[in-house]
Amino acid sequence: MEEIALHILDIVQNSIVACANLISIEVEEDYANDRLIIIIVDNGKGIEKHLLDKVADPFYTKRTTRKVGLGLSLLKQSAEMAGGSFSIESEINKGTTVKAIYQHSHIDRQPLGDIPQTISILVASNPDINFTYKHKINNNSYYFDTRQIKEVLEEVPITSPEVRVFIHQMLKQNIDMLNRQFKEI
Amino acid sequence: MEKVKTLDDLKKLKEQLKSTIELREKSNNPESHVQVKVAMATCGIASGAREIMSFFMDELRKRNIDAIVSQTGCMGYCYAEPTIELTIPGHEPVVYGNVTKAKADEIIEKHIKNGILVDGIIPVTYQNINKK
Numbered sequence: 001m002e003e004i005a006l007h008i009l010d011i012v013q014n015s016i017v018a019c020a021n022l023i024s025i026e027v028e029e030d031y032a033n034d035r036l037i038i039i040i041v042d043n044g045k046g047i048e049k050h051l052l053d054k055v056a057d058p059f060y061t062k063r064t065t066r067k068v069g070l071g072l073s074l075l076k077q078s079a080e081m082a083g084g085s086f087s088i089e090s091e092i093n094k095g096t097t098v099k100a101i102y103q104h105s106h107i108d109r110q111p112l113g114d115i116p117q118t119i120s121i122l123v124a125s126n127p128d129i130n131f132t133y134k135h136k137i138n139n140n141s142y143y144f145d146t147r148q149i150k151e152v153l154e155e156v157p158i159t160s161p162e163v164r165v166f167i168h169q170m171l172k173q174n175i176d177m178l179n180r181q182f183k184e185i
Numbered sequence: 186m187e188k189v190k191t192l193d194d195l196k197k198l199k200e201q202l203k204s205t206i207e208l209r210e211k212s213n214n215p216e217s218h219v220q221v222k223v224a225m226a227t228c229g230i231a232s233g234a235r236e237i238m239s240f241f242m243d244e245l246r247k248r249n250i251d252a253i254v255s256q257t258g259c260m261g262y263c264y265a266e267p268t269i270e271l272t273i274p275g276h277e278p279v280v281y282g283n284v285t286k287a288k289a290d291e292i293i294e295k296h297i298k299n300g301i302l303v304d305g306i307i308p309v310t311y312q313n314i315n316k317k
């Protein structure tokens with residue numbers, strides 16, 4: 001994967017397959033401690049305890065179309081390559097939490113990439129799932145929640161092309177603003 | 186500097202959209218829509234499925250084609266990602282492999298607009314399309 005935002009898109013696919021209807025994505029850029037933290041939480045069907053250690057192994061997968069599952073192992077590899085770590089916690093019928101920590105300044109850290117595109121696509125193509133996205137840079141943060149969006153939209157579907165473009169712009173502008181605020185300090 | 190969009194702006198957009206949506210809903214059974222499904226498993230995403238999905242969403246809107254663009258799991262064609270499944274109302278679904286933006290453009294102009302098949306179709310024979 002070329003971007004962390006693509007890993008996020010991919011890890012969320014697991015949550016969708018696990019029938020989650022609420023998926024929370026968090027990106028925290030903590031420059032003081034030189035860390036970039038990605039957390040994805042879902043309320044899907046969860047993973048059995050005895051399988052948890054195996055899921056980040058490429059030779060473990062429940063899929064039937066191919067023998068290896070790559071998503072989690074690629075994320076783990078990408079975090080570890082950049083001086084970080086990976087963890088996964090899960091409880092049956094409660095949900096799953098995936099966390100990847102990177103050393104922010106590490107030369108091998110992938111760029112964060114196009115978060116607005118990842119999130120706006122997920123939102124537009126999964127109208128029955130609620131998503132939250134939180135982006136934190138040091139002490140400033142931006143919070144996005146499709147439940148608020150749907151409340152405003154009322155009968156207008158969240159899948160409308162115009163709404164997707166709007167959400168994309170709103171996310172991009174707010175993340176850019178966080179980055180500007182950080183640079184001004 | 187560009188003004189940052191807020192939920193108030195979304196409210197205004199909603200008011201504009203309300204009238205057009207009502208018109209659209211009159212023809213709102215899925216069979217009457219062109220459907221594009223983009224395979225979004227790890228192999229697809231690593232090969233550029235996200236950009237292809239955005240491209241279809243943006244371009245179909247710009248070209249005024251009322252279509253449903255959605256995502257699906259692995260269709261089992263990892264060697265030919267990104268793949269899409271295209272359904273034209275009244276026709277059997279067709280799977281295209283190795284879809285680039287140029288290919289996507291061709292699919293819109295020829296296949297979706299004019300019903301002409303384009304190179305790059307993966308024959309669906311004994312392959313089982315498993316939508317995990």
Ligand SMILES: Nc1ncnc2c1ncn2[C@@H]1O[C@H](COP(=O)(O)OP(=O)(O)OP(=O)(O)O)[C@@H](O)[C@H]1O
Pocket residue numbers: 014015018042044045046047055056060061062063068069070071072073096226227228259
């Ligand atoms: N959020 C989740 N909820 C429930 N099960 C999960 C979740 N994430 C992963 N799993 C389980 O772990 C397995 C491995 O996931 P991983 O993403 O590595 O591979 P995959 O999804 O099977 O295939 P690929 O990602 O290559 O398309 C999955 O098949 C699934 O059984």
Ligand SMILES: [Mg+2]
Pocket residue numbers: 010011013014069070071072227
């Ligand atoms: Mg996966």
